[in-house]
Every structure is written in C-alpha cells, then in structure tokens.
Amino acid sequence: MDVKITKLFFIFVSMLLCVCCFDDTDFDQANDVLVTPAIELDLIYFNLEASKFYDYTNNTEILVVQDTTDLDFLGGNDIANILKGADFFFEFTNSIPRSFNVSFDFLNQDNVSKYLMQTTVASATADQPVVSYFIQSLDELQIKELTKAKKVLVTVTIPSSSQDLTGVLNLQSKTTYYLQIEQ
Amino acid sequence: MKKFLFIFLFLGVSTVVCQNKQVLYNWEVTPQTLLLNPGSLVTSQFHAGIPLASGFHINVGSSGVSVFDVFADDGIDINTKITNTISRLSSRDFFTINQQLDVLNFGWLSKGFEPMYFSGGIYQELDVIAYFPKDLAILAWEGNRNYIGKAFDFSHVSARADVLTVYHFGVNKQVSKKLTAGVRLKLYSSMISVSSTRNKGAFKTTERVGSNNIYEHTVTDLDMEVNTSGFISLDGLEQPQVSKKLLGRALLGGNLGIGIDAGITYQFDKQLSLTASVLDLGAIFHTKDTESYKAKGDYTLDGIELIFPELENDQSTIPYYDNLEDDIVREIPIDTLNTGYTQLRPTKINAGLHYDFGRFVGDKGGCNCKNKGTKQKRVSQAGVQYFSIFRPGGLQLAGTLYYNRRLGNALSIKTTYTIDSYSAKNIGAGMFLNIQGVNLFLAADNLLQMSNLAKANSVSLQVGLNYILN
Numbered sequence: 001m002d003v004k005i006t007k008l009f010f011i012f013v014s015m016l017l018c019v020c021c022f023d024d025t026d027f028d029q030a031n032d033v034l035v036t037p038a039i040e041l042d043l044i045y046f047n048l049e050a051s052k053f054y055d056y057t058n059n060t061e062i063l064v065v066q067d068t069t070d071l072d073f074l075g076g077n078d079i080a081n082i083l084k085g086a087d088f089f090f091e092f093t094n095s096i097p098r099s100f101n102v103s104f105d106f107l108n109q110d111n112v113s114k115y116l117m118q119t120t121v122a123s124a125t126a127d128q129p130v131v132s133y134f135i136q137s138l139d140e141l142q143i144k145e146l147t148k149a150k151k152v153l154v155t156v157t158i159p160s161s162s163q164d165l166t167g168v169l170n171l172q173s174k175t176t177y178y179l180q181i182e183q
Numbered sequence: 184m185k186k187f188l189f190i191f192l193f194l195g196v197s198t199v200v201c202q203n204k205q206v207l208y209n210w211e212v213t214p215q216t217l218l219l220n221p222g223s224l225v226t227s228q229f230h231a232g233i234p235l236a237s238g239f240h241i242n243v244g245s246s247g248v249s250v251f252d253v254f255a256d257d258g259i260d261i262n263t264k265i266t267n268t269i270s271r272l273s274s275r276d277f278f279t280i281n282q283q284l285d286v287l288n289f290g291w292l293s294k295g296f297e298p299m300y301f302s303g304g305i306y307q308e309l310d311v312i313a314y315f316p317k318d319l320a321i322l323a324w325e326g327n328r329n330y331i332g333k334a335f336d337f338s339h340v341s342a343r344a345d346v347l348t349v350y351h352f353g354v355n356k357q358v359s360k361k362l363t364a365g366v367r368l369k370l371y372s373s374m375i376s377v378s379s380t381r382n383k384g385a386f387k388t389t390e391r392v393g394s395n396n397i398y399e400h401t402v403t404d405l406d407m408e409v410n411t412s413g414f415i416s417l418d419g420l421e422q423p424q425v426s427k428k429l430l431g432r433a434l435l436g437g438n439l440g441i442g443i444d445a446g447i448t449y450q451f452d453k454q455l456s457l458t459a460s461v462l463d464l465g466a467i468f469h470t471k472d473t474e475s476y477k478a479k480g481d482y483t484l485d486g487i488e489l490i491f492p493e494l495e496n497d498q499s500t501i502p503y504y505d506n507l508e509d510d511i512v513r514e515i516p517i518d519t520l521n522t523g524y525t526q527l528r529p530t531k532i533n534a535g536l537h538y539d540f541g542r543f544v545g546d547k548g549g550c551n552c553k554n555k556g557t558k559q560k561r562v563s564q565a566g567v568q569y570f571s572i573f574r575p576g577g578l579q580l581a582g583t584l585y586y587n588r589r590l591g592n593a594l595s596i597k598t599t600y601t602i603d604s605y606s607a608k609n610i611g612a613g614m615f616l617n618i619q620g621v622n623l624f625l626a627a628d629n630l631l632q633m634s635n636l637a638k639a640n641s642v643s644l645q646v647g648l649n650y651i652l653n
Contacts, residue, residue: 037326042486070504
C-alpha cells in the first residue's frame, strides 16, 4: 500500500513539474525596451525695461545688453547620450517701439560657442505690445553640439535708443526635451 | 527547458498570494500548520524538521500584470505593451516576494499534569512588497508633455523590504473538550530592512496661471521618507565580510523585535470546527546601523529670470543657476538621519470553518490519542478559509474553499480554490506523504496556470521534510 502511495505521490510531483513552462513568450524583447519621455521645462524669462538701453549718467545709448546663466543640466555625457531632440520655444511681448535682435549663444566652459540661435523681435506699434514667437527644433546632430554647452549667453541688440524710450521687452521660454533611454 | 523549470520550481521561484498559505493552513498533518495557527489540533507526540529542509516557501506575485502581458511573443512592440500595462495598472496594484526557510523546527508533547504540546524553531524570512507607483511610472515613461495640469502623486511610492530571522517558541494546549488554544512568542532579528511608506506630495506642471513664464512647475506638500537599517555598515565591505556580518545578525546580532502569534480551534461537535489565528502581532525596533532620508517642503519653479545687471569691470555675473539649486535645497531639504525607528510587522489573520465527514481513518479507529475522545479523524474534510494581511497600502484579503482527503495515514491530499487580489480562479493542491514517520509535503498554487506560468499572476510551491511521531 505504502509503495503504491509513494509512487502515486512522485508521479503527481513529476507531472506537476513537467507541465510547467513559459509558453509563447520571448524574453529577448527586453532588449527592445526604449523609454522615450518628452519633458516640458521652463527655460529663461526676463522683463527688459527700455531704460536698460540708455546710460542716463553719460547720456549715451546702450545698444547691446547681455546676461548669462549656467545651464549645468544641459552639458555632460549622461544627457548627451539620452537627449535625442529638443524644441526651443521663445515668446516675446514687446511694448518698446523698437525692433530687437536677440541671440542665444550656448557656450562651453571655456566660453566657446557650441550652438547659436538668433531671432528678430518686432517693434511695438502705437503703444500696443506686439507678440513674436521663435521656435527652433534641434535634431540629433545639433543636440550633440548643444550638450557640449554649459551656459547660455543672451544678447539683446536695439538699433537705436533714447532717454525718452519707454516700454518693456518680455521673454518667456520653454524647451521640450525628447529623451531616449535604451537598455 | 524542462530541466531549467525543474530547478526553477524546486528552488521555489514561483508565486503565491501574498503570504497566504491556504493549502498548509489547518492541514493538521504538517508541523508547519502550527506556524499558521498555534492553536491547531495536534495529533503527534513529537516532530522534528530536517534542518534547512523542513519547510521552504517562496512567493513572487503581481496583482495586476503577468509575465505574458509584457513578454508575449505576439508581434506587438514591447514598448506598446508596457504603455498599455502602465495604463491598466493602478497605484493599488502591487508586487510581492515572500520567502521562508525553516532552519529548525521541532515540537514535543509534554505529558505532565496538564498535557501541552511545545514547539519551537528558527526560520529565515525575506519579505518584499512594492506598490505600483503609477504616477511616477507615467512621468518616467512618457514625461510631462501630455500631462500639463496633472498632479503626479508621490503617495504612490510605497515599498518595503525585510530580511530577518525569527526565533520562536510556542505552547499548544487543549483547554477543554471543545477548545484548543495556542500562543507563540517570536523574537525577530532583522538583517536588512528598507521601507518607504506614508509618502505624500505632488508634482504638477501648469500653464500660464499668473506665472512669470510659460509654465509653473510646482512641488506641493512634499513629505517623503526612506528608512534603512543594516545597510550603512555593509558599504564598502567585501563579499565574505558581508556574509559574516549578515550571519551575525541572523544569530540575534541584528535589530531585534518581538511579536506574538495566537490561535484557537473550537470544535462545535465531532464534525464541525472553527479555527482562527493572528500572526506576527509585533514590531522590530531598528536602533542600530540605521539611516533615514527625509525630504519635505514646497517649491515652485518657473525658469531662470535674467535681470541684465550693469556690471563693473571684473565683476562676475549673477550665479542664477547656483542660486536656483540653493533655493531648491533650502525649500526642499533632504535630511539624513541616524535616529532609530520602529516598524510594525505585517500582521496576518487566518480563520476557517471546517467540516469532517466520511468514514473514520487510522489504525486506532481514528482516535486522537493525545486527547482521547475529543475528535476522530475522518477521511474527508471541507471548509472555508479567510486570510488577510496588513500591508502599507491597506488590508489584502483572500477567501478559500477547500477539500481535504485522507488516504489512510500515509497520504493526505488537499485541494483549494482561492479568490484574492491576484486571481479569481486560483486552484491549489497539496500532497502529504508519510513513510514510517518521515513526512514529505508538497503544495502548489494556481495549478490552472501551470501549463504556462507566464500567464499566471501568482503560483506557489511549498515543500518540507519532517519526522513526526504519532
């Protein structure tokens, strides 16, 4: 009796183990996993008063104003390896009766330009603010250069100025970063 | 392939519902039932487990997704399947691993003035549960571009992992003809523990609501904490030193805790009985080798504002980016603490209503010789069982219908049908073999999925080898 039961037990166990399997699956698909988040992030903004373009002490025009900020997150191999594209979006609202040239020069640690964007901002008309847009999409090759940069130099150029000039040049900006993370 | 699966299964890399051991519960022929209900009816005079082989159990379960859902060889791009899976899962879905290994297990009947059955032993346990952090998974997988205005909830982050040894000693006594009660004292020695539960806060990107810039990225009411113990001192150690340290902790050298199991069996009559138990009602006090990380605060980011300062010669520019980083660190500081903390054990509750029927079994007329006349074993038993476990995300429940058939004293078979968080069609079975007092049991879960484990949310395997003297 015991022998039969023992056989029965082990037959059951063997059956249990033999029927177990992973069917209709392909674990090699794990190599194809691609994480592709698209991240929307604010970039820079400013409110540049017309008075910034005139030196009231010396009564002279200031035709070019500049400012710069580090953008540490852009540079480095880690981001260069996963950043596959980026859309830069700049929105200018200009209430100064002048047009402007605005450039965004992405510099590396040694202040060498790695990528330059330039645009023109339309002049305000009859004291009505004018909204202009500038959109620049970077492909993978351009991204390679951009990710060598560590900071951005913003240059705003006005063709002429005077002490009576009033208004504000406002910039709001954002970037969409397209990441691609492979296994 | 089958050899691989044999090893796979033998090592117990299979899954079961949380820590529910519905096949073993109230299977009065195994000593392990005493670990599930210290108030079980005990029919043996003595038992001793084969060291390191008396009981082994492991779970790997997922409440909302199977391997097949992601890795099916169906021609659909795996990234599409992952996207669909993330979409389908909720933050209440969870992944669990639970493994227990009996190091020692013994028990004996003390025939004093008041007969009592004492039992004790040591087992090692690994217990991991991680809830699916749905919002953060969406953010990581897709980014925030398509989710402007959505609050990504940090409370979805909830996970806990423990490796510990448990020293236990219990006593079981038939209080009256109808009532058997038992209690087990447990001493926990934690080897490694990490947990992050009760987090809160949200991250949201909103568009032009009084913002200085196009977006406003806000982190509101953030309060997150990760507690660890047993990790710092392992940092930088070689593998042999790590093993030595862990062994020391296993031998009561870790963070200690205390707990209690209690249970009863109540016989309404010779056929109908009720069992109930509460397990791991206790806590571990993490006082040594602890490190906790806490982040708390609110922050709003709207980009970097340039103010075009008028700079004198050699005057450096404003460090906008550094200032931004400083602001974030000031508003949401991440503190590292080495204070102790107390962690409750995941308490489990079992209960069952059992009905014996059929002819009597056993060569002594089926009598319970320890407690003569109290209950005679019959060939069949059927009943219902309840299981619940307190987890960080709330109570997890399971209900089981079962049938247990005894074929003489040599073989006992139990089959179960369970509904739980993983499945509504979980069929399990167990076989217990007794050869001259040497007992081998094997219990498996989710048998309907055995033909293709990839489609199973959970499957289980429990094996054990004991010597029982009746």
